[in-house]
Amino acid sequence: MTERYYVVREDLLPEGIVKTMQVKEMLQRGEAATVHEAVERVGLSRSAFYKYKDGITLLDQMERERIVTVAMDLEHRSGILSRVLSTIASLEGNVLTIHQSIPLQGMAGVVLSVDTANMGQPISGLLEALRRQDGVRKVILTGQG
Incomplete structure (x- = not known):
């Protein structure tokens, strides 16, 4: 969804x-x-x-805030996190932090803080690009600020 x-x-x-x-x-x-x-x-x-x-979040706050937190469920396969990071970089996003859980039942939880100040598109475009990646099962915007 x-x-x-x-x-x-x-x-x-x-x-x-x-x-x-x-x-x-x-x-x-x-x-x-x-x-x-x-x-x-x-x-x-x-x-x-x-x-x-x-x-x-207030709309005017969203316009000023440039750091978003994105939580994802990734399949535990080689290269998936690397492709996610490349996708963010290709959209001019800057990954500030990465937290990854130990994979359980073939899935790993990953939380990224991303600076979106230089992105030329809305955050929804970033989320959709991440959802389209092979091996990405779930993408949720969990915070801004």
Whole structure:
């Protein structure tokens, strides 16, 4: 399944998602010291915050932020990670960090931090290019910033 992104006007969003963004903004501005404090102030459960926090970002923040975190499941075969890294480089992305788990049942989890400042296309183009690679089973954008 292809990951899809939407631009949605705030008044159309469910209350839990709007409050999650309020908590993230409070933490970023230093108006709350902990998640617990911030969720109490906006009237949101911690479980709802953790459920939605990685899935919502203000559009203007996305435009300014250039480092993304991408999680992938790769088949445990020679050269797959190398091809993934080459794909990112060909799109002018710069890999900052690589974390790979030990392969289990023929699959390895890989998390990359990628600087996208010089990429001439949107992040969705990078994700699609990675999904098309042989041996790449799953690609998820897990964070920005």
